[in-house]
Amino acid sequence: AQRVTQPEKLLSVFKGAPVELKCNYSYSGSPELFWYVQYSRQRLQLLLRHISRESIKGFTADLNKGETSFHLKKPFAQEEDSAMYYCALSLYNFNKFYFGSGTKLNVKP
Amino acid sequence: GAGVSQSPRYKVAKRGQDVALRCDPISGHVSLFWYQQALGQGPEFLTYFQNEAQLDKSGLPSDRFFAERPEGSVSTLKIQRTQQEDSAVYLCASSRGRNTDFSTDTQYFGPGTRLTVL
Numbered sequence: 515a516q517r518v519t520q521p522e523k524l525l526s527v528f529k530g531a532p533v534e535l536k537c538n539y540s541y542s543g544s545p546e547l548f549w550y551v552q553y554s555r556q557r558l559q560l561l562l563r564h565i566s567r568e569s570i571k572g573f574t575a576d577l578n579k580g581e582t583s584f585h586l587k588k589p590f591a592q593e594e595d596s597a598m599y600y601c602a603l604s605l606y607n608f609n610k611f612y613f614g615s616g617t618k619l620n621v622k623p
Numbered sequence: 624g625a626g627v628s629q630s631p632r633y634k635v636a637k638r639g640q641d642v643a644l645r646c647d648p649i650s651g652h653v654s655l656f657w658y659q660q661a662l663g664q665g666p667e668f669l670t671y672f673q674n675e676a677q678l679d680k681s682g683l684p685s686d687r688f689f690a691e692r693p694e695g696s697v698s699t700l701k702i703q704r705t706q707q708e709d710s711a712v713y714l715c716a717s718s719r720g721r722n723t724d725f726s727t728d729t730q731y732f733g734p735g736t737r738l739t740v741l
Binding site for chain 2: 518557558613
């Protein structure tokens with residue numbers, strides 16, 4: 515079975531502080547990992563995917579197959595980063611996503 | 624262009640009532656997905672269509688749940704004899720359906736329908 519774990523329900527940091535949202539997965543194959551974000555009163559949207567190796571809005575995430583992790587990081591958090599963040603896993607060429615339970619990031623002024 | 628739309632946005636049903644939730648995907652998107660999101664949880668996969676074909680319905684929790692996409696565009700998720708445990712946000716997502724061996728196509732989500740069963 516595929517599982518995605520986000521251990522923190524809520525993460526509060528001050529503006530300008532580094533932030534790391536944790537995501538661990540369990541799957542023996544080679545999945546594709548994503549981070550989705552949901553801002554207040556908006557729909558769920560893709561933030562980044564590991565295959566793209568991009569930095570989006572200052573966020574990066576590295577897939578660590580040894581630790582089966584895909585943590586989301588940003589060196590300097592901004593108030594507009596406050597949102598719900600979901601880590602998700604998909605098997606290549608499949609169309610089923612497995613989501614974690616989400617972490618609410620609260621960036622305080 | 625317009626994104627994925629869902630209607631109604633909110634639905635209150637009495638236990639035992641049947642409900643129908645509608646999803647309008649992005650025009651031209653081949654793939655369509657339904658998810659159920661309980662309070663405090665992430666979305667959970669229900670079912671997947673490619674055009675009008677329902678290729679995976681492994682996530683439907685019971686035979687009270689039924690989804691269709693007869694013309695390969697609009698989809699309806701029907702829940703018969705609703706129960707309190709059906710209360711959740713139901714999300715629809717669509718994608719172009721251009722998966723490769725190396726990448727899953729991006730899914731675009733609708734705003735969801737919040738179903739409350741009393």
